[in-house]
Structure formats: structure tokens, C-alpha cells
Amino acid sequence: MTSTATPDQLAQAASLREAARQSRIRSLESFERCDTDGCVSQWAADSMAQLYCAQAEILENGGVAEFPALFDIDGNMITNAREVHTRYGWAWIITDTDGTLWFNPSKAQDDTRRIATDRRKGYYVGRISAPAWATHRSNGGMWVHVHVYRTTEGMDGVTVVDNGIN
Numbered sequence: 001m002t003s004t005a006t007p008d009q010l011a012q013a014a015s016l017r018e019a020a021r022q023s024r025i026r027s028l029e030s031f032e033r034c035d036t037d038g039c040v041s042q043w044a045a046d047s048m049a050q051l052y053c054a055q056a057e058i059l060e061n062g063g064v065a066e067f068p069a070l071f072d073i074d075g076n077m078i079t080n081a082r083e084v085h086t087r088y089g090w091a092w093i094i095t096d097t098d099g100t101l102w103f104n105p106s107k108a109q110d111d112t113r114r115i116a117t118d119r120r121k122g123y124y125v126g127r128i129s130a131p132a133w134a135t136h137r138s139n140g141g142m143w144v145h146v147h148v149y150r151t152t153e154g155m156d157g158v159t160v161v162d163n164g165i166n
Helices: 007-032 039-062 111-120
Strands: 064-072 081-086 089-096 099-101 123-138 146-151 161-164
Touching: 007 039, 039 064, 039 123, 039 146, 064 081, 064 161, 111 123
Parallel strands: none
Antiparallel strands: 064 123, 081 089, 089 099, 123 146, 123 161
């Protein structure tokens, strides 16, 4: 992705990278001075370092990140589609006035076969670049991960990276 970061965004990114470095140092220091009592401190410091790095990467890319997007076979983005996790894996749900449609992308290992199968169904899973930010997300327990999310909806600030056509 080409960087269009402003000097202010680059300065913020540098500050976040320094914060990540400091978090990693705190984690290492905690590990060196304890046996098992510091595991939560180390986990928290490492989790924050991952978050700071993700936020810095977004800023270094001009405040945007890449996301999957659903396109029709003519290369038009389907703005009312979103990716959801089902008990069978990830799928796309398309909602409009006519109801709800589901699209399950092919899981073929071969790119050519996967793309051809999806096209037969009338869709292409491509990539967009959109304004983004990162935060922590949790399932309610100790499992916490960095989640990068779009900060706009629809086509606001979106650049199509790959729509299957050009």
C-alpha cells in the first residue's frame, strides 16, 4: 500500500512505535525479575505493544488499511454486504429491500479455481482500502486480540484495490 501519511500522522506513528518498544521492555523486565507471578503484566504489556504497532501501521499508511470487500462480476462493490462468522465459517450476508442473500466463498486452495467458482456464483471477493483504526477486542475472557476496523461506512474514503476487473 502506498503511504499518503501526513507529517503529523508519521509523528503519531513514531510515538506509538516508541510506546510499543517501551511495552516490550516492560514485559521483558517483568519476565526477568519473576517466575510466574508476572505473567499477567507480561501479557498486558505484549498486548499493548501489538495494539500500538497496529495503530502505527495504520497511521503510516495515511490512516487507512485494506479490507476484504464483495464485488459483483462487473467489478461493482456491493456496499450492503458484510462478512460474518457462521458455524460453518466465514460467509457474506447481503441485505436489501428484497431480503437477505448469503454468499459462501469457495475454499479451494488453487486461486484460479477459487475465483472461477465464486464468479459462477456471481461474486468476487476483492480488496478495498478504507479509513481505519485498531483497538482490542475480547471474547469476554483473557483472549484479547487486536482488531482493525473501518471507521466509515459505504464508499466514504474507500479506494478499490482489487475488484477482479482492474
